[in-house]
Amino acid sequence: MTIDSLLKLAYGRLASQSDTAQIDAQLLLAHVLGVSISYFFTWPEKAVSDSASEQFDTLLARREQGEPIAYILGQQDFWTLSLETSKHTLIPRADTERLVEVALELQPNGVKRVLDLGTGTGAIALALAYEWRSADVVGIDFQAQAVALAQRNAVKNNIKNTRFLQSDWFSALADEPLFDVIVSNPPYIDPEDQHLSQGDVRFEPITALVADDHGLADIRRIIDGALVHLVGGGWLMFEHGYDQATAVRQLFSDKAFKDIATYQDLGGNDRVTVGRLA
Incomplete structure (x- = not known):
């Protein structure tokens, strides 16, 4: 044929x-x-x-x-990178590039230290490391398979200013210096959300998708941990669900963050919320 x-x-x-x-x-x-x-x-x-x-x-x-194309082919483009994919991690998506864009907009001159929580393929950490060549970028993930995958993606894209660690959020970071920016695309879907039975997410790891408290439990935990891992004036930035911006801004406000703002994705949906440690 x-x-x-x-x-x-x-x-x-x-x-x-x-x-x-x-x-x-x-x-x-x-x-x-x-x-x-x-x-x-x-x-x-x-x-x-x-x-x-x-x-x-x-x-x-x-x-x-x-089955998602990214899993069938074993690769997905993100930012300027070509990333190996795995069923152990989420598929990097265009909406998540908005988180990278916001970080670059808020810190146009770069930073010294960056933390990416729940790094998965390493997409966010590697994109920021590519743009901020002098930064020390640390990516962490609870899954050992994800850490190994992110390390391979760093080698594949010849990015040398990243480190990837296995950690349950901040648990392995006690000896790390403070960070200037913390970014995260954490689990944020409500376990009862009907979208979990539709489309590509049916094939993605459920632990990387859902969180208790209507999808806010991990975001709340990260905000608490950021209080002792961010420098004064440092930024914390989340990707979240389209209907969670108000709740995330309130969580930031409850912990006395300032300069709290929400940014929209390419579809005009609330997607990224940021706050600055007072």
């Missing part, structure tokens, strides 16, 4: 399962053939071998079952 005919069949198979059927099919076939998507527009009539067609069909079947 030709590239064009394979893709048309794939679009039909994925149309009812994915809102991004066309790009999904193109990414999967590009992966199998070892080419870029632009290749398809140049050589649509190029014949595809039987072995490649079979491999494509196998990957396509996984996507039909709802």
